[in-house]
Amino acid sequence: MSNYCEPLLAALKDCLLHSDCVVKKGNLPSECIKNHFDELPDECKSLRLATFECKRGMLDMRKRFRGNNAGAAVVRIKQESAPATATEPSSSAAAT
Secondary structure (H helix, E strand, O other): OOOHHHHHHHHHHOOOOHHHHOOOOOOHHHHHHHHHHHOOOHHHHHHHHHHHHHHHHHHHHHHHHHHHHHHOOOOOOOHHHHHHHHHHHHHHHHHO
């Protein structure tokens, strides 16, 4: 399989590792998804759904012609991570 859904998986892992279910309660991320899904933040829930849709879209033959809709989520995640790294050097330059 391709790495098309990899940014979604990385964002989901990061979200789970920073959730209260893992940090405060000490559960494993897999336990949080399976048994404590209601306690997760909305961001993690939507990332889980987007990851599922992305993986399902890779197997759907109709998506091969129309394109995988999860690509929009991947692009959005890449755009959100890019400005965060771009603003850090300017903020440190302003502090100097």
